[in-house]
Amino acid sequence: MSYEKKLQELGLELPAAPKPVGxxxxxxRTGHLVYTAGQLPIRGGTPVxxxxxxxxxxxxxxxxxxxxxxLNALAALRTLVGSLDAVTKIVRLxxxxxxxxxFVEQAKVANGASDLLVSxxxxxxxxxxxxxxxxxxxxxxxxxxxxxxxxx
Numbered sequence: 001m002s003y004e005k006k007l008q009e010l011g012l013e014l015p016a017a018p019k020p021v022g023x024x025x026x027x028x029r030t031g032h033l034v035y036t037a038g039q040l041p042i043r044g045g046t047p048v049x050x051x052x053x054x055x056x057x058x059x060x061x062x063x064x065x066x067x068x069x070x071l072n073a074l075a076a077l078r079t080l081v082g083s084l085d086a087v088t089k090i091v092r093l094x095x096x097x098x099x100x101x102x103f104v105e106q107a108k109v110a111n112g113a114s115d116l117l118v119s120x121x122x123x124x125x126x127x128x129x130x131x132x133x134x135x136x137x138x139x140x141x142x143x144x145x146x147x148x149x150x151x152x
Contacts, residue, residue, distance in 0.1 A: 002085050003083075003084040003085050003087060003120055003121055004083060004084050004085055006119075006120050006121075007084070007120055010119060010120065012071065012116075012120070014071055014074055014075040014078060015043065015044075015071060015072060015075050016075065017072075017075040017076045017078070017079035018039065018040075018042060018072050018075070018076065020037065024037050025037065026076035026079065026080070027076040027077055027079070027080040028080075029080060029081065029151070032088075032150050032151055032152070033091070033148055033149070033150055033151070034077050034080060034081060034148070034149045034150075034151055035146065035147075035148050036073040036076045036077055036146045036147050036148075036149075037076065037146060038096070038144045038145065038146050039069045039070070039072040039073040039076065039144065039145055039146065040069055040072070040137075040138060040139060040141045040143075040144055041064075041065035041066070041067075041068040041069045041072075041141055041142065041143055042068070042072060042141075043068055047139055047140075047141045048061075048064060048065050048068050048141075049061050049062075049064075049065055049141070049142055050139065050140040050141060050142070051098070051140060051142060052098050052099060052100040052103070052142070053097050053098060053099055053100065053103055053105075053109060053142045053143075054099060054100035054102065054103025054105070055100035055103075056100075057098075057142045059105060059108060059109065061142070062097065062109040062112070062142045062143060063108070063109055063111065063112030064112060065109075065112070065141065065142045065143040066095060066109055066110060066111075066112030066113040066143045066145065067112045067113060067116050069113065069143050069144065069145045070093075070112075070113035070116050070117060070145060070147065071116070073145060073146060073147045074120075074147075077147070077149055081151050084120070086151045086152050087121060087124065087149050087150070087151055088124060088150045088151060088152055089124050089127075089149065089150040090117050090121055090124065090125045090126070090127040090147060090148075090149050090150075091127055091128065091147075091148045091149060091150055092127055092128050092129065092130075092147065092148040093110065093113055093114060093117065093127050093128075093129045093130075093145060093146075093147050094129070094130045094132075094145060094146050094147075095109065095110035095113060095129065095130065095131045095132070095143060095144075095145045096132050096134045096137060096143065096144045096145065097109045097110075097131065097132065097133050097134065097142065097143055098134060098135075098136065098137040098140070098141065098142050098143070099133035099134065099135075103133060104133075106131040106132060106133050107131045109131065109142075109143060110129060110131035110145075113145055114127070114129060117147075127147075
């Protein structure tokens with residue numbers, strides 16, 4: 001099945017690819033790999049949530065933020081290559097979690113993005129991953145992430 005159709009089947013719609021707010025590109029292709037820039041959980045121009053996970057932001061909301069951020073990353077990827085059907089493998093997911101002191105469930109936050117990738121791409125969506133706690137993120141969002149994808 002087409003990954004584009006799978007998105008529709010899951011009731012998901014990719015937003016317009018986020019525009020860079022600095023001197024960088026939203027996604028870059030080198031050979032058969034596409035690297036996305038860090039993506040935030042922005043929907044309709046507004047952060048889905050703000051604050052530190054484990055303090056102001058509950059785990060479930062942080063997982064939703066990870067889902068939104070990965071949809072934004074997929075939008076950047078699609079804009080560069082034309083269609084998600086060009087993807088042969090999601091290689092890597094890096095997730096940065098705006099963590100309150102003592103919060104140690106970064107991997108559970110990252111599962112919000114990882115689970116979505118597997119839902120859309122099946123086995124091709126299984127990837128390596130880093131889930132890291134950080135002191136601050138742009139706009140005080142709970143999550144920032146990037147992906148590396150192999151394409152045809």
